[in-house]
Amino acid sequence: MERRSLAASIFVYGAALVMSLVILAPVVWLFLMSISSSADLSARPLHWWPQEIDLSRYGELVSLVSNSAGEAFLASLRNSLFVSGLATCGALLVAIPSAWAVSRTPRVQWSLYGVIATYMLPPVSLAVPLYMGLAHLGLLNTITGLALVYLTILAPFATWLLKTGFDTIPQEIESAAMIDGARLDQTMRLVTLPLAAPVLATTALFAFLLAWDEFFYALLFTADQRAKTVTVAIADLAGGRVSDYGLIATGGILAALPPVLIGLIMQRAVISGLTTGGVKG
Amino acid sequence: MSTLEIDAVTKRFGALETLKGVDITLESGEFLVLLGPSGCGKSTLLNIIAGLLEPSGGDIRIDGRSMRKVHPKNRDIAMVFQSYALYPNLSVARNIGFGLEMRKVPKAEREVAIRKAAEILQIEPLLERKPAELSGGQRQRVAIGRALVRDPKVFLFDEPLSNLDAKLRTEMRTELKRLHQKLKATIVYVTHDQVEAMTLATRIAVMREGQVEQIGTPREIYDNPASIYVAGFMGSPPMNLVEGRISDDGTRFQAEGGGCDFPTPANAIGGLTPGRTVIAGFRPEQLFPTPPAEAKAVTMEVEVVEATGAETLVIGHIGEQTIIASVKPDQAPEPGETVRLNFAPGNIRWFDPESGRALPNE
Numbered sequence: 001m002e003r004r005s006l007a008a009s010i011f012v013y014g015a016a017l018v019m020s021l022v023i024l025a026p027v028v029w030l031f032l033m034s035i036s037s038s039a040d041l042s043a044r045p046l047h048w049w050p051q052e053i054d055l056s057r058y059g060e061l062v063s064l065v066s067n068s069a070g071e072a073f074l075a076s077l078r079n080s081l082f083v084s085g086l087a088t089c090g091a092l093l094v095a096i097p098s099a100w101a102v103s104r105t106p107r108v109q110w111s112l113y114g115v116i117a118t119y120m121l122p123p124v125s126l127a128v129p130l131y132m133g134l135a136h137l138g139l140l141n142t143i144t145g146l147a148l149v150y151l152t153i154l155a156p157f158a159t160w161l162l163k164t165g166f167d168t169i170p171q172e173i174e175s176a177a178m179i180d181g182a183r184l185d186q187t188m189r190l191v192t193l194p195l196a197a198p199v200l201a202t203t204a205l206f207a208f209l210l211a212w213d214e215f216f217y218a219l220l221f222t223a224d225q226r227a228k229t230v231t232v233a234i235a236d237l238a239g240g241r242v243s244d245y246g247l248i249a250t251g252g253i254l255a256a257l258p259p260v261l262i263g264l265i266m267q268r269a270v271i272s273g274l275t276t277g278g279v280k281g
Numbered sequence: 282m283s284t285l286e287i288d289a290v291t292k293r294f295g296a297l298e299t300l301k302g303v304d305i306t307l308e309s310g311e312f313l314v315l316l317g318p319s320g321c322g323k324s325t326l327l328n329i330i331a332g333l334l335e336p337s338g339g340d341i342r343i344d345g346r347s348m349r350k351v352h353p354k355n356r357d358i359a360m361v362f363q364s365y366a367l368y369p370n371l372s373v374a375r376n377i378g379f380g381l382e383m384r385k386v387p388k389a390e391r392e393v394a395i396r397k398a399a400e401i402l403q404i405e406p407l408l409e410r411k412p413a414e415l416s417g418g419q420r421q422r423v424a425i426g427r428a429l430v431r432d433p434k435v436f437l438f439d440e441p442l443s444n445l446d447a448k449l450r451t452e453m454r455t456e457l458k459r460l461h462q463k464l465k466a467t468i469v470y471v472t473h474d475q476v477e478a479m480t481l482a483t484r485i486a487v488m489r490e491g492q493v494e495q496i497g498t499p500r501e502i503y504d505n506p507a508s509i510y511v512a513g514f515m516g517s518p519p520m521n522l523v524e525g526r527i528s529d530d531g532t533r534f535q536a537e538g539g540g541c542d543f544p545t546p547a548n549a550i551g552g553l554t555p556g557r558t559v560i561a562g563f564r565p566e567q568l569f570p571t572p573p574a575e576a577k578a579v580t581m582e583v584e585v586v587e588a589t590g591a592e593t594l595v596i597g598h599i600g601e602q603t604i605i606a607s608v609k610p611d612q613a614p615e616p617g618e619t620v621r622l623n624f625a626p627g628n629i630r631w632f633d634p635e636s637g638r639a640l641p642n643e
Contacts, residue, residue: 181383
């Protein structure tokens with residue numbers, strides 16, 4: 001490492017500290033809220049640090065008693081998992097061939113810009129046509145329907161990300177496989193996709209997060225426990241006459257757990273994906 | 282029947298004509314080097330032979346069979362790429378055996394072939410490793426091994442040594458030569474390195490702007506370059522090219538600006554007519570210092586003296602023109618000196634300065 005003056009060191013560490021505070025503060029506050037008692041949260045002046053730890057809300061939300069808030073919340077978690085998982089798998093299925101095709105055929109790269117252009121449209125402008133379309137197909141308030149809508153968001157995003165990933169894999173390797181006698185599907189399965197694994201993992205994770213965090217379409221296209229996702233469920237917690245901020249915070253913590261777990265599992269692949277030009281675009 | 286026929290092959294990329302009609306015929310066991318600077322179309326030609334590109338016109342025939350619209354895997358060729366193009370996720374053994382695996386060769390048979398190739402290339406201890414764990418030279422061997430197991434009609438090499446350092450490059454060059462002598466394989470090899478071309482080839486095709494400028498054995502190309510372009514490309518240092526004029530009586534060549542004056546050769550060269558401007562080409566190693574008492578052909582003012590070990594390069598000018606002489610180290614002059622040089626006139630090549638072509642022997 002190069003030599004650095006004391007002032008510069010203090011500045012660098014100070015900046016890092018500020019940065020981590022900015023990132024972590026809301027998360028920490030969310031967690032503290034979820035374990036504070038209602039009295040602490042409504043006290044004036046506010047008790048930043050809870051006087052007693054109250055874990056009852058976790059029990060309330062993770063409950064299988066029928067017609068309870070817990071049952072509704074768990075159902076929404078399950079819906080979110082299915083919708084996001086389905087949409088992510090679908091997006092990868094669509095994006096892998098199209099990203100590969102665009103990466104290997106510079107002549108048709110303009111088409112990708114077309115796709116990205118549709119991505120620029122604000123979601124609200126598509127809400128009505130999508131609603132009518134889903135209604136026509138009888139897919140309103142279904143997991144499949146919402147997953148289909150998310151697919152339209154995830155597929156362009158995934159294609160773009162994967163294309164930059166495929167770009168980094170030398171074409172000569174595929175030429176070599178072709179001369180060696182591999183069919184296109186064999187080349188993809190044995191050579192290209194294993195090499196693209198880190199980018200695939202990164203793309204899958206980001207696509208999943210995008211679907212998991214989506215709120216607007218989920219609010220419009222779902223009505224009850226059969227399809228309502230966790231973002232909408234959390235909003236519902238705030239909908240009553242008396243809002244229990246602690247309960248909302250608990251919902252937030254629980255909703256964050258699945259993506260965090262998936263992220264941890266795929267951590268190594270994702271990090272190498274991020275560093276090998278996976279997200280250049 | 283020839284193993285490989287390149288018949289009037291052309292290639293256009295939009296308005297750009299990369300290959301302007303190439304004809305080469307290759308017999309079995311020949312080692313053809315396509316030599317030229319980058320952008321001359323040599324790699325394009327190799328890719329067309331491999332089937333990675335379709336020619337715009339003309340045809341490739343392997344063993345008499347037209348390769349038009351034939352997929353690379355059905356051409357019975359193997360290719361070694363400049364970047365090695367190994368499969369990083371597969372072991373060395375699987376890399377080598379990949380072509381056989383794709384062709385559904387039984388596992389036992391495959392393993393025998395892999396062992397044999399590994400033995401020839403001395404990479405047996407590396408078979409279980411991944412390409413990332415190998416050095417550049419080892420990766421190169423694996424890439425060659427992958428081509429070897431297939432036992433194809435034609436081997437294609439695309440600048441395979443250019444990613445290696447100088448010492449390894451020389452070693453692998455010898456190795457390739459040995460391999461060719463042993464296997465009697467038919468090889469097309471692309472390079473921009475004229476030393477590689479000279480040492481490896483049984484025939485060299487010097488390419489320029491999408492055309493074959495000259496094709497012949499390394500000796501022919503070195504001794505009798507067909508044009509100024511070939512003369513300047515082959516040999517390091519390259520051939521000296523001195524512009525001058527044939528004297529009015531037609532008996533002497535006199536360099537532009539003086540410093541070089543010698544009788545024209547006795548054997549007739551077409552076009553050495555009195556008063557004509559020509560370019561005389563001679564190799565640096567043909568020049569030797571001559572004592573003051575004897576006749577001199579060249580008077581050179583020395584500027585730089587470069588010792589390279591076995592020989593010393595003397596760089597200087599005659600009149601306005603720069604030339605290089607290669608002399609024995611004990612004969613080397615000092616910079617600033619004026620030296621008298623002579624050579625055997627029979628070894629001089631004559632070029633037409635306008636067309637750049639060599640004047641024909643009559």
